[in-house]
Amino acid sequence: xxxxxxxxxxxxxxxxxxxxxxxxxxxxxxxxxxxxxxxxxxxxxxxxxxxxxxxxxxxxxxxxxxxxxxxxxxxxxxxxxxxxxxxxxxxxxxxxxxxxxxxxxxxxxxxxxxxxxxxxxxxxxxxxxxxxxxxxxxxxxxxxxxxxxxxxxxxxxxxxxxxxxxxxxxxxxxxxxxxxxxxxxxxxxxxxxxxxxxxxxxxxxxxxxxxxxxxxxxxxxxxxxxxxxxxxxxxxxxxxxxxxxxxxxxxxxxxxxxxxxxxxxxxxxxxxxxxxxxxxxxxxxxxxxxxxxxxxxxxxxxxxxxxxxxxxxxxxxxxxxxxxxxxxxxxxxxxxxxxxxxxxxxxxxxxxxxxxxxxxxxxxxxxxxxxxxxxxxxxxxxxxxxxxxxxxxxxxxxxxxxxxxxxxxxxxxxxxxxxxxxxxxxxxxxxxxxxxxxxxxxxxxxxxxxxxxxxxxxxxxxxxxxxxxxxxxxxx
DNA sequence: GTACATGATTGACC
DNA sequence: GGTCAATCATGTAC
Numbered sequence: 001x002x003x004x005x006x007x008x009x010x011x012x013x014x015x016x017x018x019x020x021x022x023x024x025x026x027x028x029x030x031x032x033x034x035x036x037x038x039x040x041x042x043x044x045x046x047x048x049x050x051x052x053x054x055x056x057x058x059x060x061x062x063x064x065x066x067x068x069x070x071x072x073x074x075x076x077x078x079x080x081x082x083x084x085x086x087x088x089x090x091x092x093x094x095x096x097x098x099x100x101x102x103x104x105x106x107x108x109x110x111x112x113x114x115x116x117x118x119x120x121x122x123x124x125x126x127x128x129x130x131x132x133x134x135x136x137x138x139x140x141x142x143x144x145x146x147x148x149x150x151x152x153x154x155x156x157x158x159x160x161x162x163x164x165x166x167x168x169x170x171x172x173x174x175x176x177x178x179x180x181x182x183x184x185x186x187x188x189x190x191x192x193x194x195x196x197x198x199x200x201x202x203x204x205x206x207x208x209x210x211x212x213x214x215x216x217x218x219x220x221x222x223x224x225x226x227x228x229x230x231x232x233x234x235x236x237x238x239x240x241x242x243x244x245x246x247x248x249x250x251x252x253x254x255x256x257x258x259x260x261x262x263x264x265x266x267x268x269x270x271x272x273x274x275x276x277x278x279x280x281x282x283x284x285x286x287x288x289x290x291x292x293x294x295x296x297x298x299x300x301x302x303x304x305x306x307x308x309x310x311x312x313x314x315x316x317x318x319x320x321x322x323x324x325x326x327x328x329x330x331x332x333x334x335x336x337x338x339x340x341x342x343x344x345x346x347x348x349x350x351x352x353x354x355x356x357x358x359x360x361x362x363x364x365x366x367x368x369x370x371x372x373x374x375x376x377x378x379x380x381x382x383x384x385x386x387x388x389x390x391x392x393x394x395x396x397x398x399x400x401x402x403x404x405x406x407x408x409x410x411x412x413x414x415x416x417x418x419x420x421x422x423x424x425x426x427x428x429x430x431x432x433x434x435x436x437x438x439x440x441x442x443x444x445x446x447x448x449x450x451x452x453x454x455x456x457x458x459x460x461x462x463x464x465x466x467x468x469x470x471x472x473x474x475x476x
Numbered sequence: 477g478t479a480c481a482t483g484a485t486t487g488a489c490c
Numbered sequence: 491g492g493t494c495a496a497t498c499a500t501g502t503a504c
Contacts, residue, residue: 258482258483258484258499258500258501259483259500259501260481260482260483260500260501260502261482261483266482281492281493299484300483300484302492302493303483303484303485304482304483305493306492306493306494306495307482307483307484309493309494310493310494310495310496311481311482313494314495
């Protein structure tokens with residue numbers, strides 16, 4: 001809606017309101033004149049201190065004045081002026097008293113009905129619009145508010161904080177544009193409202209000299225004007241909100257565009273996946289942790305694991321190499337973790353029995369990839385006496401038994417278990433160890449959709465997956 | 477431009 | 491509500 005149309009509508013409405021008042025005045029005049037026999041001189045009590053002798057003259061006088069007032073209301077100011085009665089009326093000594101009485105009557109009758117409208121509570125829709133504009137950073141002080149929030153949300157959703165910077169600046173620029181337009185229009189409306197109010201007030205003040213208009217009534221009229229203009233403002237706010245919504249939806253659509261996760265994030269997720277291959281269902285906490293590490297959302301982690309499980313299951317062969325890579329990587333970590341655990345244990349328990357699996361420090365001081373690989377090879381081939389493990393499950397059990405109860409710690413158990421999973425996987429992929437470690441299909445998902453092999457021998461089921469498991473995923 | 481990889485979405489299922 | 495499976499849509503390598 002154009003501004004001129006709005007103003008025209010407002011003016012029309014105001015004119016109608018004023019017409020109404022005129023009609024009311026007319027009706028008031030008719031009623032009061034008839035009811036109080038103004039023409040008979042009984043409308044007003046005689047002024048104090050005057051007797052009845054010249055009372056008739058005064059009554060006649062008052063009657064004349066009232067008559068003039070009532071008739072002048074029906075005429076335009078120009079007409080009144082043309083008849084040169086306005087001046088005489090304005091100067092009449094009884095005019096203020098009569099005007100005040102008429103104003104009082106107006107207050108008590110027709111106009112009081114309209115008074116109730118002024119007490120209307122704030123429009124809830126307007127409040128919603130205001131709140132939204134405030135939240136979006138369109139209204140209120142400019143501090144990046146909504147756009148910053150949207151940008152932050154987008155960053156969180158997309159994962160890569162830097163990737164969306166262009167979109168963010170785009171969004172901010174467009175929002176700023178909307179904000180500017182909104183404020184310009186708002187200013188225009190406010191200015192127009194003020195001008196129109198001033199104009200109407202002047203008009204009413206002018207009219208109040210010839211017809212009874214109380215200041216309260218003028219105030220009321222100002223209120224009506226403001227309400228009219230606020231309805232225009234509401235339309236402006238509505239349009240602005242729509243614009244912001246469109247902008248937002250476009251921005252959200254852009255956010256939905258697929259972005260590849262960073263290499264580091266994929267690595268972290270893969271590491272977790274392959275180190276928990278026997279049960280690749282991260283708990284809520286694990287998902288949160290992964291999301292935090294990868295700078296992505298929890299739902300993105302869920303999506304990733306969902307996709308990964310399906311795709312792994314569909315084509316295990318394809319993921320073999322990747323699985324081996326991560327398994328080896330994790331196995332090294334396992335070795336480190338185990339070594340650290342042993343060291344701690346030995347430090348804490350000097351009387352630890354020297355079992356056949358006692359690990360020498362130097363065996364875990366791996367500072368090169370080569371030595372790590374050697375260790376792994378030794379572990380898998382059994383060339384090292386210390387790591388000649390009959391099977392991975394036993395390794396875990398052996399490590400547990402190494403220090404007895406002192407290794408029942410949840411953290412160590414869970415950690416080692418996941419590493420054992422990895423080792424198992426690597427081993428399972430090594431043809432020569434199929435016999436030693438059970439079937440090669442140990443981590444193949446069920447044909448019926450399940451993940452873990454139901455017939456996995458008890459000897460290779462990790463202790464943490466049994467009763468009293470501390471593994472986070474077993475809660476799934 | 478095409479093929480493949482991959483993140484997201486959707487509907488069914490439990 | 492979480493997961494699976496199919497699918498879409500986009501990114502990437504060639």
